[in-house]
Each structure stands twice: as structure tokens, then as C-alpha cells.
Amino acid sequence: MSRNFKMVSNIVFGKNSFKQLNDILEQQRKNSDSWIVFVTDDVFKGKELEKRLPLQNQDMLLWVNVDKEPTTNYVDKLTQKIKDFKSYSPSGVIGIGGGSAMDLAKAVSLMLTNSGLSQEYQGWDLIKNPGIYHLAIPTLSGTGAEVSRTAVLTGPEKKLGLNSDYTVFDQIILDPNLLKTVPKNQYFYTGMDCYIHCIESLSGTFLNQFSKSYGEKALELCRDVFLKNDSNKDEKLMMASYFGGMSIAYSQVGACHALSYGLSYVLGTHHGIGCCIVFDYLEEFYPKGVKEFREMMKIANIQLPRNLVKNLDKEKLEKMITTALNLEPLWENCLGKNWKNIMTKDKAKSLFLQM
Ligand code: NAD
Ligand code: ZN
Numbered sequence: 519m520s521r522n523f524k525m526v527s528n529i530v531f532g533k534n535s536f537k538q539l540n541d542i543l544e545q546q547r548k549n550s551d552s553w554i555v556f557v558t559d560d561v562f563k564g565k566e567l568e569k570r571l572p573l574q575n576q577d578m579l580l581w582v583n584v585d586k587e588p589t590t591n592y593v594d595k596l597t598q599k600i601k602d603f604k605s606y607s608p609s610g611v612i613g614i615g616g617g618s619a620m621d622l623a624k625a626v627s628l629m630l631t632n633s634g635l636s637q638e639y640q641g642w643d644l645i646k647n648p649g650i651y652h653l654a655i656p657t658l659s660g661t662g663a664e665v666s667r668t669a670v671l672t673g674p675e676k677k678l679g680l681n682s683d684y685t686v687f688d689q690i691i692l693d694p695n696l697l698k699t700v701p702k703n704q705y706f707y708t709g710m711d712c713y714i715h716c717i718e719s720l721s722g723t724f725l726n727q728f729s730k731s732y733g734e735k736a737l738e739l740c741r742d743v744f745l746k747n748d749s750n751k752d753e754k755l756m757m758a759s760y761f762g763g764m765s766i767a768y769s770q771v772g773a774c775h776a777l778s779y780g781l782s783y784v785l786g787t788h789h790g791i792g793c794c795i796v797f798d799y800l801e802e803f804y805p806k807g808v809k810e811f812r813e814m815m816k817i818a819n820i821q822l823p824r825n826l827v828k829n830l831d832k833e834k835l836e837k838m839i840t841t842a843l844n845l846e847p848l849w850e851n852c853l854g855k856n857w858k859n860i861m862t863k864d865k866a867k868s869l870f871l872q873m
Contacts, residue, residue, distance in 0.1 A: 536655065542653070543610060556853075662766065709740065739761070796873065837866055
């Protein structure tokens, strides 16, 4: 049976479209007591963007720190802070930042209406009630978190998202001007997340015309951004992120994401840079993609960290391998139904030991 795919209901795109946020929120403010929570990356504290937030007196500005990727524990703490702020629920949760801040906004919106701890909902379709109206404003592009049906969280036992139709944002505002302040290396790492989504989706066994259509366009946009240094690169990367997200949503990612999850679970490596570190060793699975990736790396003058795994103790390496191999759909997408014959524990180990 074909999947019935939930999408973001409303989208605004355009330079300076951030200024439409106030009007959009007015529609959610049903009466004078209605309040909104702004889940905002604390990198913007004291910056221009803070002054532009359309905050009203009754609203809550909730700064979030993303030095570490979002954890279930952090989500539970933030949710409690929101519950303590007022005795009744907010009318909206706004996520402003990269994949981390957007995922935090998705997760708290869901945890405000679903009881218990967020770790209980790590998995597929475990969320019972729709969340609070949630809106995202990406300030960093590549993850596709603005369109996906997951909020990726690291929990006590696993790194796994809250995957559900309720997770999808009700509204997104795509303003390419917000990418202007992203540090150069971060721009590359998160941009490469998108590039790798495209390569993994387009060369996967789960590929279909829906994913192919989105993936091919996203790949073309990534090439304009990272090979041609296009003058409209921020606009292009923002759309590439969106299209790349749409592509994998109807297919799957592959070997690079599986291995990078292992790396990040054990070492805390961030998603974008983690994907870059891993992808550089996957020439045998994605020969053309890795070659082009290296070209992009050269143009952007990026040096990746090395020797992260070589001296790791046995137990941690084991955890890294099992975390990666547990992601069965990703391996099946990359290598087909008989993937277990190819990606053995020994093979995964030998790949990790090079990193
Ligand atoms: P991020 O959100 O972790 O941010 C990376 C850094 O960039 C942070 O220091 C942040 O403060 C800074 N930053 C963001 N916007 C900025 C701006 N405009 N100016 C200056 N600095 C800015 O990075 P990311 O790569 O976007 O997201 C990674 C996270 O997304 C991971 O937690 C990953 O698991 C998750 N993810 C989610 C999905 C999904 O579908 N939900 C998909 C892929 C990755
Ligand atoms: Zn990714």
C-alpha cells in the first residue's frame, strides 16, 4: 500500500518573509489571554533577530542551547518550564534556529499534549494526541527538519525521533536572509547533510518517482551552491533542504546516516559534521557522490577531523556498531534485501576504524 503522506500545511517563502510572522501569529491568538512560546536558538541572544521577534507581553521567550544535540531529558525540562509559565496551554510554539531548535519546538509542542516522558514516544506513531500549533523558521538549511515528520532526540537508550503525522509543522516561514549569519563551516556541514540526503535517496533501492523528482532538483540546487558558489546560494540551499527532506520522506536515507548515527550516539558528534566524516569513507557505496563531495570540500576549504575511533575502547566501538546496524531500513535502502550479507559487523567495524 502507498503511504498517505502528511505535509506542512502552510508555507511562506521569500527574502525578508520573517516580517510576516506577526500577522500569521495574530490568526492563532484567539483572545487577549492567548500566548505564544518562542523556542529560539540562544545563538541569537542580544542579536538583531531577537529585536525582531514579534513578542507580546503575555508571550514566553524560551532560549534553547544546542551545543549538544537535543535530548529527551532537555525536552522534558523545557516542557515543564512552559507548563510552569502559565496555568493554561499556549496557542502556539515557534521554533527558530537550525535542525536542533526546530526539533525541540516540535517535541515540546507534542509533549504539551501527551503525558509522560518524551523517551516513551521515541519510535513510530506512538504519539496519541495532536500537538500545539507549531511553526518553524529555519535559520540554517540542510537537515530538512522543517518538512519532516520526525523530531530527532537522543534518549537514555537510543537516538531516535518522535515520528508521527502530528510532528509535522503547521506552518513554516522560509526566509533566506536568515542564513546570512551562519558560520562558513557550519553552512557547509549542514548543507552537506542535504547533499547526502539526495545521494542516499537517489541511489537507494526504495527510490520511486516521488522521491526522485524532489531528490534530483535538490541535488541540482546543492551543486549550484557548493560547486558554483551561485549568487542566490541562500535561497537555493533553503529550497534544496526542503526538497531533499521531501525526497527522503518518501524513500529513506542510507549507509552514511546509519553509520553517522552510531558515531554521534557514542561520541556526541553533531549530525552535519558526522555525516561529512562518514561519507568520506563510503566511496565503495557512493562512488560518484563521494568524489563530488570531496570537490565541494576542497572549494569550501574544509578539513575534517580524523582518528576519532581508532583509540576508542572495545565497549564503545561495539555500541557504535550495534547502533548503526540496528537501522535496518537504511541498510536495506542502500544495499537491498540481503544487506546483512554485505554489511556484517566486521565490515562496519573496519569502516569505523578508518574514521
Ligand atoms: P544545529 O541546529 O545543531 O545548529 C548548529 C550550529 O549553528 C549551532 O551552534 C547553532 O546555534 C548555529 N546556528 C544556527 N543558525 C544560525 C545562524 N543563522 N547564525 C549563526 N549561527 C547559527 O544544526 P543543524 O545541522 O541544522 O541541525 C542538526 C540537528 O538536526 C541534529 O540534532 C539532528 O539530529 C537534527 N536533524 C533532524 C532532522 C529531522 O528531520 N527532524 C533531520 C536531520 C537532522
Ligand atoms: Zn541528515
